[in-house]
Amino acid sequence: MKRIYLDYAATTPIHSEVVKAMLPYFTEAFGNPSSIHSYGQEAKGSIEEARVKVADLIGARSEELVFTSGGTEADNFAIKGIAFANESKGNHIITSSVEHHAVIETCQFLERRGFRVTYLPVDEYGLVDLDDVKKAITDKTTLISVMHASNEMGTIEPIAEIGRIAKEAEIYFHTDAVQTVGHIPVDVNKLGVDLLSMSAHKLYGPKGVGALYIRKGTKLTPFIHGGEQERRRRASTENVPGIVGFGKAAELAQHEMGEEVKRLTYLRDQLIKGLLERIDHTRLNGHPLKRLPNNINISADFVEGESMLLNLDLEGICASTGSACSSSSLEASHVLLALGLSHEQAHGSLRFSLGKWTTEEEIERVLDVLPRVVAKLRAMSPLLKSHR
Amino acid sequence: MRDVWSLYSDKVMEHFKNPRNVGEIENPDGIGHVGNPVCGDIMELYIKVNNNTIVDARFKTFGCGAAIATSSMVTEMVKGKSIEEALEISNRAVAEALDGLPPIKMHCSVLAEEALKSAIEDYCAKSKRRNNECK
Numbered sequence: 001m002k003r004i005y006l007d008y009a010a011t012t013p014i015h016s017e018v019v020k021a022m023l024p025y026f027t028e029a030f031g032n033p034s035s036i037h038s039y040g041q042e043a044k045g046s047i048e049e050a051r052v053k054v055a056d057l058i059g060a061r062s063e064e065l066v067f068t069s070g071g072t073e074a075d076n077f078a079i080k081g082i083a084f085a086n087e088s089k090g091n092h093i094i095t096s097s098v099e100h101h102a103v104i105e106t107c108q109f110l111e112r113r114g115f116r117v118t119y120l121p122v123d124e125y126g127l128v129d130l131d132d133v134k135k136a137i138t139d140k141t142t143l144i145s146v147m148h149a150s151n152e153m154g155t156i157e158p159i160a161e162i163g164r165i166a167k168e169a170e171i172y173f174h175t176d177a178v179q180t181v182g183h184i185p186v187d188v189n190k191l192g193v194d195l196l197s198m199s200a201h202k203l204y205g206p207k208g209v210g211a212l213y214i215r216k217g218t219k220l221t222p223f224i225h226g227g228e229q230e231r232r233r234r235a236s237t238e239n240v241p242g243i244v245g246f247g248k249a250a251e252l253a254q255h256e257m258g259e260e261v262k263r264l265t266y267l268r269d270q271l272i273k274g275l276l277e278r279i280d281h282t283r284l285n286g287h288p289l290k291r292l293p294n295n296i297n298i299s300a301d302f303v304e305g306e307s308m309l310l311n312l313d314l315e316g317i318c319a320s321t322g323s324a325c326s327s328s329s330l331e332a333s334h335v336l337l338a339l340g341l342s343h344e345q346a347h348g349s350l351r352f353s354l355g356k357w358t359t360e361e362e363i364e365r366v367l368d369v370l371p372r373v374v375a376k377l378r379a380m381s382p383l384l385k386s387h388r
Numbered sequence: 389m390r391d392v393w394s395l396y397s398d399k400v401m402e403h404f405k406n407p408r409n410v411g412e413i414e415n416p417d418g419i420g421h422v423g424n425p426v427c428g429d430i431m432e433l434y435i436k437v438n439n440n441t442i443v444d445a446r447f448k449t450f451g452c453g454a455a456i457a458t459s460s461m462v463t464e465m466v467k468g469k470s471i472e473e474a475l476e477i478s479n480r481a482v483a484e485a486l487d488g489l490p491p492i493k494m495h496c497s498v499l500a501e502e503a504l505k506s507a508i509e510d511y512c513a514k515s516k517r518r519n520n521e522c523k
Contacts, residue, residue: 303450304429307404310453343428344425344450379410380407380448381449381450382448
């Protein structure tokens with residue numbers, strides 16, 4: 001059976017050209033970038049080339065980028081780095097209630113250390129309210145962190161508007177842009193962010209590498225202490241092949257983004273429309289328009305997400321329920337609950353995320369299979385009769 | 389390549405794919421209703437009892453793969469058993485009959501045991517109301 005991968009928001013396969021670009025750096029060009037000799041300088045040069053490519057993708061200067069081990073590290077670095085470096089100014093952080101665990105858990109860690117955190121609510125579409133942001137600001141606030149787009153429900157937050165509020169209040173502003181960089185246009189100056197997290201494996205690059213954009217002049221504590229790598233902000237010998245792969249992936253994304261946004265938006269809307277038409281008691285989670293081009297998140301009433309996922313997998317269709325990171329916990333997704341969904345609806349959510357190799361035939365196949373799966377599970381659901 | 393769902397045993401997947409005894413029993417002698425929406429599992433178990441023997445059992449379940457499989461398995465296990473024998477069925481016995489469950493899914497087998505006990509309690513309460521002894 002041909003498998004259909006619709007979980008690109010969890011991770012993407014590496015583009016063949018990215019693999020090709022990386023390969024020499026495992027073998028012949030294996031040098032340590034800190035070494036003075038030619039092997040070292042060759043590796044150093046490749047990192048700086050990659051830095052320019054990734055910086056170009058987000059409208060930044062290359063010296064404002066620090067490579068990390070991924071998006072989670074970039075989030076940790078930004079939040080702890082700002083919180084610790086600016087502790088004398090204040091101990092208050094503002095974030096949203098729909099952030100990725102990498103942000104939420106980091107904020108909770110800081111709360112246990114005596115920091116205060118405001119978790120902004122969202123509306124039924126998952127959008128943060130600008131007035132709530134303004135009202136949450138105190139003279140102790142040192143950081144606002146709101147994600148660019150939700151990995152789960154796909155809603156794109158009003159980052160540029162929050163950026164203006166943050167700038168006026170002279171508060172550092174971070175955004176987790178792991179789901180948007182390489183997928184929709186991202187420009188650090190237009191968004192008005194001081195810090196921005198990204199991850200290579202979400203844009204057809206390798207796992208284990210990401211980056212944090214840090215606007216020049218931003219005061220933050222180094223993340224890893226040790227050598228002089230990454231301008232002393234993140235010690236440790238660089239992941240040279242990974243960084244080279246990230247650079248290549250960024251370069252490819254920049255070329256392909258325009259067409260890809262149009263193609264995926266069309267497929268996304270086909271799938272949303274088809275599912276809502278073919279399955280009753282189904283809702284779209286997240287904003288219908290302010291939405292990632294590749295994200296579909298629906299809740300089907302009376303049925304549970306994992307059992308839908310298992311049935312889909314038996315038919316070769318790979319999707320996700322809630323966040324893939326939390327699939328082993330029993331808790332319903334905090335993101336969907338924040339939208340005001342009931343526990344039943346949150347447990348009954350399904351996410352399809354499309355990508356470079358998604359075809360119209362694959363969308364058709366989901367539209368054929370999922371209604372049958374839901375019908376089968378509803379026939380054994382004790383929740384259904386009470387709604388009849 | 390590793391089987392995608394090696395999370396679950398073949399037996400669990402078999403019961404998940406083809407659950408036995410799905411549905412309700414008309415005029416059941418006992419109904420068990422357990423679980424809650426917060427944890428994402430709700431089980432309803434129906435039993436028909438004749439001469440102290442469970443002659444039929446059916447279920448309706450909202451829940452994950454393990455919840456459906458344990459519901460299916462427990463209905464299979466109780467059929468033909470006396471009330472006393474049925475009360476002896478533990479969650480571990482259900483899990484073992486399915487060739488094991490992942491640790492995070494063991495609560496599903498607990499739910500199956502509780503659903504069964506709750507159905508039997510309901511049966512006993514009804515019997516007592518009819519002045520019949522429930523052993």
